[in-house]
Amino acid sequence: MTKKETNEEKKESEVKKAVKGLVYGMAMHGMVSYALKTRMHLENLFMLITMGDMLGVPVLPPYYCLRLLPYCVPHIKTWKRTLLRERDVTDSVFA
Numbered sequence: 001m002t003k004k005e006t007n008e009e010k011k012e013s014e015v016k017k018a019v020k021g022l023v024y025g026m027a028m029h030g031m032v033s034y035a036l037k038t039r040m041h042l043e044n045l046f047m048l049i050t051m052g053d054m055l056g057v058p059v060l061p062p063y064y065c066l067r068l069l070p071y072c073v074p075h076i077k078t079w080k081r082t083l084l085r086e087r088d089v090t091d092s093v094f095a
Helices: 003-027 029-055 062-083 089-094
Strands: none
Touching: 003 029, 029 062
16 A cells, blocks of 8 residues: 555545535434433432432432442432532533
């Protein structure tokens, strides 16, 4: 292969990457961001149901909470920060 052929292949791959990004942005970005936002809300709800005792909301008996504790421990810090954050009117407008 010569340098000219490798440069052409690089240009073709860059064009393919740009077209792929354009199609993704036009067709899929809205759906992906909506799915991620829905997942975030469901995870927050799950954490509230299982670990609500930390905030004073007893929903499940402690036995089941303890069984689920190993799965929840990595997310507790960010979950508390998310739920206890002060909210403003603009948060709901831009969300």
